[in-house]
Amino acid sequence: MKSGLLNISDLKVSVEGNNILKGLNLTINKGETHVILGPNGAGKSTLAYSVLGHPDYQVDGGKIVFEGEDITDESTDKRAKKGIFLSFQNPEEINGITMVNFLKTAKKAVSDKPLPVLKFHKEMNQKMDALSINPDYAERYINVGFSGGEKKKAEILQMLMLNPKLAILDETDSGLDVDAVKIVSLGVKEYKNEENALLIITHNARILDELDVDYVHILENGKIVRTAGRELVDFISKNGFTALENQE
Amino acid sequence: MNIENVNRLPAITWRHLKINDTIIENLPESIEKNNFSTFSSVSGITCTDQVNTLSAIETGMGKAAEDYVTANANVVNHFQITQSTKDPVFLSYSMSNKLSAVVSSQEIVTEAGTEVSFLFDYNSCDDSSVFHAGTTKIHAKSGSLVKLIYVQTLNDISLSWENLGIQLDDDARVEVTQILLGSKRALSGIKAKLAGNKSNFKLNCVYFGTEEQNIDLNFVSDHFGCDTNTDIVVEGALAGSAVKTLRSTVDFKSGAKRSVGRESEDVLLFSPTVRNRTVPLILCAEEDVEGQHAASVGKIDHDKLFYLQSRGLSELDAKKLLLEAKFSSAVEQIPNEDIQNRVRAYLERSVDANADNF
Numbered sequence: 001m002k003s004g005l006l007n008i009s010d011l012k013v014s015v016e017g018n019n020i021l022k023g024l025n026l027t028i029n030k031g032e033t034h035v036i037l038g039p040n041g042a043g044k045s046t047l048a049y050s051v052l053g054h055p056d057y058q059v060d061g062g063k064i065v066f067e068g069e070d071i072t073d074e075s076t077d078k079r080a081k082k083g084i085f086l087s088f089q090n091p092e093e094i095n096g097i098t099m100v101n102f103l104k105t106a107k108k109a110v111s112d113k114p115l116p117v118l119k120f121h122k123e124m125n126q127k128m129d130a131l132s133i134n135p136d137y138a139e140r141y142i143n144v145g146f147s148g149g150e151k152k153k154a155e156i157l158q159m160l161m162l163n164p165k166l167a168i169l170d171e172t173d174s175g176l177d178v179d180a181v182k183i184v185s186l187g188v189k190e191y192k193n194e195e196n197a198l199l200i201i202t203h204n205a206r207i208l209d210e211l212d213v214d215y216v217h218i219l220e221n222g223k224i225v226r227t228a229g230r231e232l233v234d235f236i237s238k239n240g241f242t243a244l245e246n247q248e
Numbered sequence: 249m250n251i252e253n254v255n256r257l258p259a260i261t262w263r264h265l266k267i268n269d270t271i272i273e274n275l276p277e278s279i280e281k282n283n284f285s286t287f288s289s290v291s292g293i294t295c296t297d298q299v300n301t302l303s304a305i306e307t308g309m310g311k312a313a314e315d316y317v318t319a320n321a322n323v324v325n326h327f328q329i330t331q332s333t334k335d336p337v338f339l340s341y342s343m344s345n346k347l348s349a350v351v352s353s354q355e356i357v358t359e360a361g362t363e364v365s366f367l368f369d370y371n372s373c374d375d376s377s378v379f380h381a382g383t384t385k386i387h388a389k390s391g392s393l394v395k396l397i398y399v400q401t402l403n404d405i406s407l408s409w410e411n412l413g414i415q416l417d418d419d420a421r422v423e424v425t426q427i428l429l430g431s432k433r434a435l436s437g438i439k440a441k442l443a444g445n446k447s448n449f450k451l452n453c454v455y456f457g458t459e460e461q462n463i464d465l466n467f468v469s470d471h472f473g474c475d476t477n478t479d480i481v482v483e484g485a486l487a488g489s490a491v492k493t494l495r496s497t498v499d500f501k502s503g504a505k506r507s508v509g510r511e512s513e514d515v516l517l518f519s520p521t522v523r524n525r526t527v528p529l530i531l532c533a534e535e536d537v538e539g540q541h542a543a544s545v546g547k548i549d550h551d552k553l554f555y556l557q558s559r560g561l562s563e564l565d566a567k568k569l570l571l572e573a574k575f576s577s578a579v580e581q582i583p584n585e586d587i588q589n590r591v592r593a594y595l596e597r598s599v600d601a602n603a604d605n606f
Contacts, residue, residue, distance in 0.1 A: 052558050055550065076557035077566075085558075092555040096573025102559070105569065109560030141576075158559065 005030050005197050006051070006084075006166055010062035013043075013050045020046040022222035023062065028166065031194040033211055035233060036201045038219035039241050044201045045089060047219065048170040051199075052076055052086045066166070081110050083165030087155040087172045094142040099154065100124065102142050103161050110162055127160045131187050148175035156187040167191065168199045173207035185210040205237045218244065249275050251312045255437050255466035257495045257527060267493055267525050270464045272313070272409070272435065276379060279320040279349045292331030293364070297324040299355045302385040307413035308437025308466045314411065316351075317383040323352035329392070332363040336397075336583045340369040343378040343402060352382040358392035358420075365395035368410070369587055372403040372430065380408040388420035390444060395423045397581055401594045402430040404459060409435035418444035418473070425581040428455040428463060429594055437466040442476040442507075451480045454578040456571075456595065457490030457522070458602050466495045467511075471504035471537070478509040483574050486515065486522035487602040497529040500537040507534070512542040516571065518605040567606045568599050 006028040013021040020043045028034055038044050050057045051064060053076045063072045071079055094102075103124060108115050128135055131153045143151045152172050159167050169188065173181050181204070189210045192198055200207065208230075216232040217224045218241070226232070226244065236244065256269040299321075307314055327337065341350050350370070358364055370380050380402065388394050398410050408431040414422050428434045440449040449469055457463050469478040480496055498509030515524055530539040548570050556566035575595055582588045 052554075054554050075563065076554060077560055077562050080558055080560040088555065088558075092549075092552050094552055094555070094570070094573060096576030097569060102556075105561065105565075106559035109562075109565070162559065 005067060007065040008051070008062070009065075011050065011059070011064065012061035013046055014058050014060050015046065015056060019060070020222055021050065024219075024223055026217065026224060028197045028199060030197055032214045033192065033198040033200065035208065035213050035216045036199065036219050037203075037216060037233065037236050042219045043222045044219055045170055048086055048168045048201060051079070051168060052084060053079055077109070081112070085159050085162055085164035085167045087152070087159055087167065087169045089170040089174065091143050091151045091155055093144045095144055097142050098139050099142055100138040103158065106158065106162060110164075124157075124161060127157055130190070131157055132183050133157060149177065149180045152176055152184060153180065153187075156184050160187060160191055163191070164196065166197050166199065168201070169207075170201045171203065172200075173202055173204045178206070181206045182209075205233050208233060249277055251275065251316055254309050254313050255435060255464050255495060256310055257466070257529070258468055258497050258499060259529060259531060261527065267495065267527055270435070270493065272407075272433070275316065276320075276349060279322055279351050281322055290333060290335065290337075292329065292333045292362070293337065294328045294330065296326045296328075299324055299326050299353050301326065301357070302355045302387055302413070302415075305385045305387065305413040305415050305441070306439050307383060307385070307411045308439040308468055309409065309411035309435065310437065313381070313409065313437070314383050317353050317381050317411070320351045320381075321353035323350055323354070325352070326355045327357070329356070329358040329362045329364045336365040336367045338367045338369070338584065340367075340371075340587075341380070342371055342373045343380070343406075344372070344374040345376040347378070348376060349379045350382075351380075352384070354382070354384045356384065356386045356394060358388050358394055360389045361391040363393040365397070365583060367397045367399070367583060367587070369399045370408060371399075371401045371590070372406065375403055375405075377405045378402055379406065382410045383413075384410065385413045386415070386422060388414070388416045388422050388447075390418040390420060393421045393423075395425075397425045397427075397583065399427045399582060399587060399591060400430055400434060401591060404430060404432055404461065406431045407433045409437075411436075412438040414438065414440040414449065416440065416442050416444055416447035416449060419446045420444055421448040421450070423450040424452070425578050426451070426453040427575070427578050427582075427591060428453065429591070429598065432460060433462050433464075435464045439468045440470065440478070442469065442471045442473055442478065442504075445473040446475045447473055448477045449479075452578050452581070453482045454575050455484040455492065456575070456598055457484065457486045457492050458598055459488040459490065461488075461490045463490070463492040465493065468497045468499065469509060470499045470501060471507045471509060472501045474503070474505045474507065476504060476507040478511075480511040482513045483578075484515050485518065485571055485574065486524055487518040487605045489519070489521045491523040491525075493525040495527045495529070497531065498539055499531040500534045500539065502533040504534045505536045508538045510540040514544045514574070516548060516574070517546060518602065564603060564606060568603065571599055572596065
């Protein structure tokens, strides 16, 4: 039996008084890859932010349990330390902090132990190379002057370096050209193993090409309205969400 | 003694706003006259103690501050740059009860096409009250480049000011970086006259005001030449009961066609008792110009905070990191690793000491 990693039950979330998630249930076990599809405004990014505890997202009901522990009221950094990672749809640009220093600080923060510096640099260089990130970017300020694609690759680099138990990818493939999607997809494949899990929010089936998808969920109007296997991705790509409603 | 009409706004506004100018009070009546010049000659730079060649250049803090320095100067340097130099001219004053006052009157003249950089460093090495007052006038002749980095980390009971007057000829560039972290009262005034065509003035000023600190700034860029360019970037943070006044002016004179002037300010406020006053001013007597002003005043961007926290940093650590990051690009301009490290350590101590406010 697979062990439970993330358990979301009856989650209700509002932003500035608007109800976005209206009783969402989702269980992710170790080793699984879940995909969330849904029309714009359905609450996909809200789900991602809520799992990480963004202060603008008010939990009005339900709970989020990670590895058996209720984290609904935990601070964002504590959730990160427990092993949850979010690849942002629009990663922040932060002047004055270089990527390499940020990665070191983050690695130390999540692992809570001294950082073997040489090993860290070797690992970072290897991963940057695999993701076709120019090595100079390590010394540049976080995402400042990066193109859309470079920002997304930098998110995946962080994911690979921090090696979380659960990685949530919020439209990591949007704004990427075909080659970049392939590179990112391979990066995600490298991360994935039987001990961790993926939750991929996407509009685009191409990022899934290299991955074994276990479950596909359709999120509509704040709830998961259908769950199926990979075939659902192909159906939506071909026919759209409206066809799904008509089918019902 | 007191000095009035310091850091005067080029176009004054209502008096009740109390931002037209400032007063410096309780100045020492006399200063020990020894010449503490710490410059050792290098090839391409001659240094004398005759400073009267640039008296026509106006300064940002104004005549009264200049006159005080002229009358009391104990550091007098006239630098004539005849060849480009790689190594920065480094003037460092570690102030203490033994060196409690440095009043410097300096001139820098760069001959056509030469490049030079200066690093002025004022720091405290004990907890005695010290005083630094400086006038520096720069004449950047055609095609020359002057970089001036001013670092002030005096203790929080001291008084310090640096008063600059700059004239730029055709194609000349002057880049000033000011890092103002210390002193109970810290003042800075800069007046740049972009007289030559295609001349270029860049200023990056960063400050961190804490406790009872009072920071008073007046930056003026007068565009006379065609195709001239100004970039004034002021970034800082205020905590405790600190007060900061910034007057930042870009003045396009008639004939300064196709000139561009940008001024921006970014201030983080960490306490309800801080006072942040800003007067951004764009004066325009020429139609064919572009003036830009941008300002951001407030708390740390909570989306940036969330981003850092989502990578495992606690809220306090993330705030400290974002605050220190504000100063990074200015600190990186310091062409001396020891001083860079000292400034970072000073900053870290200030940030830690004020973390309760965050």
